[in-house]
Amino acid sequence: MKLTIDQRWDLIDKIAKQTITFGEYRHTLKDAIGEFTVKPLTGIPIAIAVMYAFWSIFGSFAGFFTDGFFVRLFDAYWLPWLQEVFPGQGGWLYTIMVDAGGIEGGEFVLSDNCLESFGVLTSGLFVAIGVVLPAIVIFYLMLALLEDIGYMPRLAVLIDTMLHKIGLHGYAIVPTILSLGCNVPGVTATRILETKKQRFIMMTLLAIFIPCGAQIGIMQDVIPGLMGWILLYLIIGYFIFGYILNKIVPGKAPEFLIDVPPYRRPMLSNIAKKVWGRIAGFFKVAIPFVLLGAAIVGVLYQIGVIRFLGDALAPVFVGWFGVPKETAGPLIAAFLRKDLAVAQLSVIEMTEYQMITAVVLVSIYFPCVATFAMMLKEGWKELLGAMAVLAVVVFAYGGLIHLIGILLGVA
C-alpha cells in the first residue's frame, strides 16, 4: 500500500507524538558561533577573513617548501647531476629527457635551472614534485578542515545572492571550491545542482575559468607578482560569462534549500585519510600526466611541429591575443596539464602583460584531458555545448584582454 504525502506526514505525526519528547534546549556557544558566521553582517567579514587566511597559508606553505627546499634540490643537485650522467648530450633523447639547452653565441649551452631545461626528468619532475605537490598538500589539508568543520554550507548561504545573478545559487560554491583543487571532482559535484541549466552553466564556467590547485601552485612559484591580475581576469570572466549564459541558456534556476549542519570538531584521522587519498591520487594520475606532457611537447619541439603551429597560428596569437607565437607549445601541454603549461610559459621571453594574457589563455582555452573525460562522462551534449561556449569565450575574452592592454598602453 502507498500513502499520499499528507497521509504519510499524518502517520509520522502520530508516531512522533508517541515516541519523541523534546526536552528543554539551551543555546550553546557552538550555536552562537554557527549563527554569527552565517548572518551577513558578521558572516561576510568572517568569510573574507577565512578566504584570506586560506590564501596566505597556502602561499607561505607552498613557497616555504618549493623555494626553500625543492628549488635548491633540483637546481643545485638534481639538474647538474643528470646533465653529467645522462648519456648522449645534445642528442634527441637527452634533449627530451634532460635538457633542451640553448644556443648562446653559436654554441650549445646547458640550462642552469629546472624550468628552462624542458626535460621530462628535470622540468617535469620539478614541476610535479617540487612545485605542485606542496601546493596540493596544503590546499587539501585546509579544504578538508573547512569541509569537516562544516563551514562550506555557511559560505554557500552567504554567497547565494551573488551566484543567483549568474543562474546558480549558493551551493554552487561547493563545485567551485572543489575545482580550485582539481576540476575533475568539481565536475562530479555539479550533480548537487537541481536543473540541467544550472549544471551546464556550472560545468562550463568551472572548466573555463577555475584554475586548478596545480596551476595555482605553479603560478605562485614562477609568476607570483602577476597572479593577482590573472585571478582577477578569471573571476571577472566567471561572472561576465555566467551572466550571459544565464540569459541565453533555457531552463530554470530554482532557489535552494539547505541544511546547514552544526559545526563539528574535525577528526584528525578523517583529515589525514582525505589528504592522503589526494596525494596518492596525485602520484598515480597527475605525475604520469606531467611527465607524459613534458615528453610529448619535447618530441613535438624536436620534430618541428610546434614551430610549424606557432608560425601557422602567428596571426591569431600575435595579432588577436597579443602574445608571442611561442605560446603554441605551452598551449599543447595545457591539454595534458595546466601546471606544466604555465611552467613552460614562464621561461618564454615576453612582457608582463603578455604573460598575464598567455596564462589566462592557458587557463580558459581548454580543460585538461582528465576534466574533459569527466565532462564526457556527465553527458556528451553538455560537453559539446561547453566546448562551443569555450571557443567563443577564448576568442572574445582573449581579444578583450588584449584590447584592455592596448587601451592601458601596456600591450
Add this chain to the structure above:
Amino acid sequence: MKVLLMGHPNVGKSVFFNRLTGANVTESNYPGTTVDFTKGYMKIDGEDVELIDVPGTFSLDPKDKAEEVAVAILYENKDVKVICVIDASKIERGVYLALEILEEGYPIVIALNMWDAAVDKNIQIDINNLQRILGVAVVPTVAISGEGIKELTSRLKEARPVEIDDIIRNAGGLT
C-alpha cells in the same frame, strides 16, 4: 546478500560505509559529499555482504542528479535490504524516507545516527515504542565513534518487509 545505505544528505552514510567495509570514500560535514555510489564488501556471520553507499536523498522523488542516482539504485536493486540512516535529532523527516522505502516493499533496519547530538539536545526517543510501531529494528548509533554498529549489522537479519497498514494500526490509525 546486498545492502543499501540510504538516508538524507549529511547523516553519516559514508562514515558507516567506511567503517563497515574498510573502504575509503570521502566523508565531510556538508550535504552532497557523496554524489555517486560506491560498492564495498563486508562479512556478517561468515556471509559475504555487498554494501552500497548511496548518495543522500530527501525522498524518492528526486530533485537533483545525485538524488536521481540514489533513487535509481533503489529501484534497480529489488532483492536488497536497506539500512535507513536517520539523524536522531531530526527523526520525523528521516522516518518519511523510511516509510517511502517500506511502502516500496523493501525490508529495512533503522540507524538513529548522531545519537550523541540528540542526547545533547535533550531529545528523548522511546526506541522500544518506535520499534513496536514501525515493526523494524531501530538502533541508536554514533557512526564516527563506531557505537551501535555491531548491533546494527547483527540485526540486519531481522529486516523483513512491513505492511503499512500494520504501522498505521500500531500508531493508532490515521486522522
